[in-house]
Amino acid sequence: MTKTYDVKFLEPVIEFLDSLEEQERDKILFNITKAKVSNDKELFKKLNGEIWEFRTLFNKKQFRLLAFWDKGKDKETLVIATHGFIKKSKKTPKNEIERAEKIRTAYTSQK
Secondary structure: OOOOOOEEHHHHHHHHHHHHOOHHHHHHHHHHHHHHHOOOOOOOEEEEEEEEEEEEEEEEEEEEEEEEEEEEOOOOOOOEEEEEEOOOOOOOHHHHHHHHHHHHHHHHHOO
């Protein structure tokens, strides 16, 4: 299978992944790699507007990395992961989506 996009982790994602246990981190990275070559909405799904989420369920914990598409014409297809969190409620918290949107706005304005 051919990957359909690359993923870039911003610093908050790296910090989040570093805070996790090794098996949790490995499962998240495995699912991201799997999402790159498949169109599985259980792994990567649109939330609203420009914000998407990488989804991982491991040991009864719901891990989420929020992301957006970098639509620059001079690059390969790229997804920017903004930050991660452990989801504790049924819906993705609004403040997490707003945080991802602010990061997306800052990222695109710097280009």
